[in-house]
Amino acid sequence: MLNFIWPIFIILSFSYAIFSGNLQNLNSSIFESVESAVNLSITMLGTMCLWSGIIHVATNTKIINIIHKLLKPVIKFLFPEIKHNTKAQNEISMNMVANILGLGNAATPLGLKAMETLQEENEHKETLSNSMIMLIVLNTASIQIIPTTIIAIRSSLGSENPTSIIVPVWIATICAGIAGISITKLLIKYSKKRKNI
C-alpha cells in the first residue's frame, strides 16, 4: 500500500511545488519533517522502553490472567484465528486496556508487541494476517473512555466546559468502531470465499 501511496504523495506535491513556484516552503518543510520524525522517535524511544518494560513485568504476574479473563469473549469474537495463542491474546488485551484508558503512549508499544507475536504464526510473512488487520483497525478506531489530548487542548483554549465533548465522542467512536469491525469481518469472509473458488 505505502509503495503506492508514498510515491504518489511525493510526485504530486514536489511537482506541484516546482510548477507553482512554492519551492522555498517545500525546502524548509523537508528539513522540518525529517527533524520532527527524529524528535518523535526520541520521545517515543523513552515511552516505548518504559511501557515495554512495565508490560513485561505485568505479563509475568497474575494481573495479565485477570485482564485476559475479562476480555476473553471480546477477543474470541474479534480474533477467532488465535484461539491457541495465549501470548498474542494477552498482548492484545493489554493493548485494548491501554487504548480504552486513553494511554496512547502505552497502547502503541503493546500493539506492536502483539504484531510481533502474530507475525510468528503468520503464514505469509510479507502479508498482513486477518488478526493483524483487526488489531490495526481497532487501534485506528481510537476507542477510549476519556479523550485526554483534546480535553487538554480545549481547556488550554479557555473552554467553559472542556469535558462536554466526552459523550458525543463516545457515540462517534462506538459507531466508528462498529463500522470498522463489521467491514473487516465482511472483507475477511469475502477474501476467504474468493480463495476457495
Add this chain to the structure above:
Amino acid sequence: MIDIVNFISNLAMPLIILIIVLYGFLEKKEVFDKFLEGAKDGIKIVVNIFPTLIGLFLAVGALRSSGIIDIIIQCLEPILHLINFPSEIMPLAILRPISGSSSIAIATDIMKNFGVDSQMGILASVIMGATETTLYTIAVYSSSVKIKKTRFVLIASLTADIVGIITSVVVCRFLS
C-alpha cells in the same frame, strides 16, 4: 466535572504502573530484571519504525507545504457539499487520517476562530477525539514487522474514520 475527569486521567498512568510493580513484588518476581528485558524490546521496535517515520513525515509535510492539499480539498468540496457537510470542517476531515500534527493545528485554529464552545469548535473537538491518524498507525504497525502487503486494512480503517466523522457531525447537529 472537569476536576474529576482531570483527576482520573492523571491517575490512570501512575496507578497502572503502581499496581503492576506491586503485584510483581508481592508475587516475588524479579521485577527489575523483567523490566529491563521488556525495555530492551522497546528499543528494537523504535529502530524498526524509524525509517517509516522519516518517509511518512517527509511525504505528508510536502503534501501540506507545497499547497497541493488545498487543491485536493477544493476538488473534494463539491462532493461533501452534496451531503450537506459543513465546509469549515472539511480540511480537518481530510487531513485527520493523514497527519496528526496538522490536524491538531487545524482543529485548534477552528476552535480559536469560532470559539471553543461554539458548534464548530465542539464538532472539531469531537472529530479529533473520535478518530485516529489512520495512515500513520497502519504504516507503523505494518513496518514494525516488515510487512508490505496490507490487503484491505486501509479501506477498513478509512471506513471507520468516515463513519466516525459523519456520526460526529450528526451528533453535534442534534446537540445544538
